[in-house]
Amino acid sequence: MPETDTKKPFIFKHPVLIVSIVVLACIVVLISQINRTVSNTEGVAGNTTLNLYNGGLFCEGNDGLIYFSNLSDGGALYSMDESLSDFKHMCDDTVGYINNTTGYIVYSRLNYTRNDSNDVFFQFSDSGLYRLSKKNRKNLESLYILQVGLVGLLGNDIYYQRYEKGTNAKLYHATLNLKKNELCLDEAIMPGTNTGKGIIYAGTGKTHYIYMLDPTTGKSSTIYKGNCAYPALVGDHIYFQSLTKDYALARIDKDGGNPTILNDERCSSYNVSNDEQYMIYQVDDNKDNRLVLMNLSTQAKTIIAYGNYNCIHIVGNRVFFREFDSDNEYYFSLDNPLNVEKFVAPDLTEGNDNGGSNATEGGIESGS
Numbered sequence: 001m002p003e004t005d006t007k008k009p010f011i012f013k014h015p016v017l018i019v020s021i022v023v024l025a026c027i028v029v030l031i032s033q034i035n036r037t038v039s040n041t042e043g044v045a046g047n048t049t050l051n052l053y054n055g056g057l058f059c060e061g062n063d064g065l066i067y068f069s070n071l072s073d074g075g076a077l078y079s080m081d082e083s084l085s086d087f088k089h090m091c092d093d094t095v096g097y098i099n100n101t102t103g104y105i106v107y108s109r110l111n112y113t114r115n116d117s118n119d120v121f122f123q124f125s126d127s128g129l130y131r132l133s134k135k136n137r138k139n140l141e142s143l144y145i146l147q148v149g150l151v152g153l154l155g156n157d158i159y160y161q162r163y164e165k166g167t168n169a170k171l172y173h174a175t176l177n178l179k180k181n182e183l184c185l186d187e188a189i190m191p192g193t194n195t196g197k198g199i200i201y202a203g204t205g206k207t208h209y210i211y212m213l214d215p216t217t218g219k220s221s222t223i224y225k226g227n228c229a230y231p232a233l234v235g236d237h238i239y240f241q242s243l244t245k246d247y248a249l250a251r252i253d254k255d256g257g258n259p260t261i262l263n264d265e266r267c268s269s270y271n272v273s274n275d276e277q278y279m280i281y282q283v284d285d286n287k288d289n290r291l292v293l294m295n296l297s298t299q300a301k302t303i304i305a306y307g308n309y310n311c312i313h314i315v316g317n318r319v320f321f322r323e324f325d326s327d328n329e330y331y332f333s334l335d336n337p338l339n340v341e342k343f344v345a346p347d348l349t350e351g352n353d354n355g356g357s358n359a360t361e362g363g364i365e366s367g368s
Contacts, residue, residue: 033118037177038103039156044195046099046106049192049232050239050271052252056097056107056151058313058320063134067105067313069095072328073347074114077107077132080345082260082316084331084359089348092139093130095149098159101176105132106158108148129160131178143174143181143235152191152199159184159191159199159215160220175214183242184215186311200238202228208243210256222368235276246269249281271312271319272296280319282309293337305364330364340364 047059057069061079067090070078071085075094080087080210088106092116099106111126125145128241132138143263149161149169156176171191172182193200198212200223213219227243228250237251249262249270262279270281291304291312308324320331320343329343345359 017090039099040101040103040153040176042154042155043196046101046192047097048234048274048314049152050234051315052097052150052152052192053190053230053232054269054271054310054312056099056317057095057311059100059105060315061096061100061134062102067100068320068345069098070345071322071329072345072349073349075110076349077105078345078348081360084343085199085357087346087348088339089141091132091133092349097148097160098138099151099153101153101156103134104176105134106130106143106151106153106176107132108151108160113145131156131176140180143178144172147190150190150192152194154194154196157194160192161188161190171215185213185218189213190230190340193231195233200231200233204242210238210240210252222256224252224259226259229300230270232272234272234274237276239270239272240269247284248280262296269310269312271314273314273334278316279311280304280321282312284308293334304337304340306331 010295017214047056052056061067064081065081067077067079069075069291076083076092077090077095078087079090094110095103096110097108098278107130109126109130110130120136127147128145129143129148129151131141131143144162147163149163151158151160158174158176160172160368162172169188170183171187171189172181173183174181188204189199189201191199198214200210200212203209203211208227208229209222210224210226210228213220225251228240229243231238236254238254239249239251241247242250245261247266249267250260252259265283266285267281268284270279274281276296279296283290283292283293289308291309293302293304294316309321310324311355317334318331319334322329330340331343332340339362343359
């Protein structure tokens with residue numbers, strides 16, 4: 001009598017079922033890979049402190065690209081290469097506090113600042129904190145949907161100011177994988193410089209000392225006892241505005257020693273190159289307002305332009321800045337500061353054809 005397959009497991013009697021299970025497993029794995037968060041390199045900042053203090057409108061990527069808020073398209077998020085060409089539209093949101101990671105751009109949505117009829121107004125929220133995939137520019141996810149202040153990122157940790165009804169801004173901590181979003185400190189701390197060991201900030205209460213916050217314990221230690229604003233760790237020094245010296249610029253060593261006044265004029269905004277070779281600042285004394293570049297090694301000063309400017313960003317060897325209360329935007333190279341060009345990126349939204357191969361358009365009258 002021939003043998004039968006009655007002893008074979010049930011599943012092997014039904015090959016169609018086997019194929020279905022394999023296909024289903026592959027789909028599950030595929031979905032999990034699509035939804036998997038791309039981790040960022042630990043200890044890498046999303047943008048420089050001083051770029052963030054100036055609005056975070058330009059950000060250097062780790063992929064040879066520059067991410068920026070395009071004034072030609074209502075402040076929408078765009079990318080361009082290092083030669084200021086090959087422009088790409090990333091998303092319609094008006095953006096600020098741009099932070100780059102390996103796989104994403106993290107930014108603050110500022111659509112409430114627009115006054116046009118763009119479709120962004122049909123979104124559920126016109127503000128908030130968002131994560132956009134650089135690979136798939138349509139994969140946009142929210143971390144918080146109401147208004148936020150400064151956003152800083154280090155590695156896979158995001159620290160940001162959250163405005164809550166009837167209260168001042170509070171410091172919150174979120175993770176890049178969207179799994180954690182919690183109150184870090186019930187104070188309006190600007191999370192600009194995050195060293196990994198703590199966040200450097202200036203006090204906003206009775207004292208304006210420079211402190212280091214341990215976000216894990218919520219405890220702060222004093223670095224420097226002075227009347228300070230907008231501290232930023234750049235290289236071997238902490239730069240800041242001295243309130244005692246009428247907002248003149250100053251710096252101290254990392255440990256708070258050797259305080260030095262760098263200029264003797266009132267400044268409204270500033271930035272420092274990563275190599276600490278140059279400092280650029282806006283003199284705002286209501287007498288001779290101007291944008292100045294200082295060589296920190298020689299103390300030599302170059303007047304870039306007379307007038308009122310802000311939003312000073314340094315990306316690589318270039319400085320981008322805006323004319324106050326206008327849509328004029330300019331840039332120059334640190335090795336050729338008197339060659340100032342107007343920065344005009346193309347509007348790549350559907351129906352517009354005003355683009356170009358580069359973003360140069362004219363210049364600005366400079367001084368020396």
